[in-house]
Amino acid sequence: MSLDLALYLVTDSGQCARAGLSLQETVLRAVEGGVRIVQIREKDASAREFLASVCAVAQVLPAQVPLLVNDRIDVFLAARAAGARVAGVHIGQSEIPAELARQLIGPQAILGLSAATPAALAEAERCGVVDYVGIGPLNATTTKKNAPPALGLPALQALRQGVRLPAVAIGGIGSGDMAGLRAAGFDGAAVVSAICAAPDPRQAAQALLQAWQHGA
Numbered sequence: 001m002s003l004d005l006a007l008y009l010v011t012d013s014g015q016c017a018r019a020g021l022s023l024q025e026t027v028l029r030a031v032e033g034g035v036r037i038v039q040i041r042e043k044d045a046s047a048r049e050f051l052a053s054v055c056a057v058a059q060v061l062p063a064q065v066p067l068l069v070n071d072r073i074d075v076f077l078a079a080r081a082a083g084a085r086v087a088g089v090h091i092g093q094s095e096i097p098a099e100l101a102r103q104l105i106g107p108q109a110i111l112g113l114s115a116a117t118p119a120a121l122a123e124a125e126r127c128g129v130v131d132y133v134g135i136g137p138l139n140a141t142t143t144k145k146n147a148p149p150a151l152g153l154p155a156l157q158a159l160r161q162g163v164r165l166p167a168v169a170i171g172g173i174g175s176g177d178m179a180g181l182r183a184a185g186f187d188g189a190a191v192v193s194a195i196c197a198a199p200d201p202r203q204a205a206q207a208l209l210q211a212w213q214h215g216a
Helices: 013-018 023-033 047-060 073-081 098-105 118-127 153-161 175-183 201-214
Strands: 007-010 037-040 067-070 088-091 110-114 132-135 167-170 188-191
Touching: 007 023, 007 201, 013 023, 023 037, 023 047, 023 201, 037 047, 047 067, 047 073, 067 073, 073 088, 073 098, 088 098, 098 110, 098 118, 118 132, 132 153, 153 167, 153 175, 175 188, 175 201, 188 201
Parallel strands: 007 037, 007 188, 037 067, 067 088, 088 110, 110 132, 132 167, 167 188
Antiparallel strands: none
């Protein structure tokens, strides 16, 4: 499966609201600015609220931009049953094993997996069902409760070099990090605050993509 992971948006509806925009407005403007793939993450929402968010974003998202659901396979399946255009799920190390997730979502759906240790990355590759991995955090982040300490670029680069799967970096990433991540072998960067907290998500996405492509 070929995925364009260069600029990967992970949403935070609370940050969007504080910036004066709805989740749908933020996502749409970010995609206009160059976001290539979107993951809806609603850690504090009920299943029904999460489903509503996924379906609302699916209605406005261009067909060429994959829409993923964070962690909740039940929400992914419900959204698909409701007719929403959802492409897959992204799970972490505390969710069900990747092999079981693959059985539930089917062979064509995208399956992403967070992994931050050599052992976890080796297992992601060994199981043969993961489409890409997310490695981090690069920098300190406040968007995820109980987030592990920042690893820094040298550690992320070492982890990246140990896995052949496509990989995105995540964790407090801004424009100044993009060139280094690309040079370290990453296929893209996943961002939350850099876009969701921005007053102009389109401009923020453009700046991030420019930094990824040209190092400036």
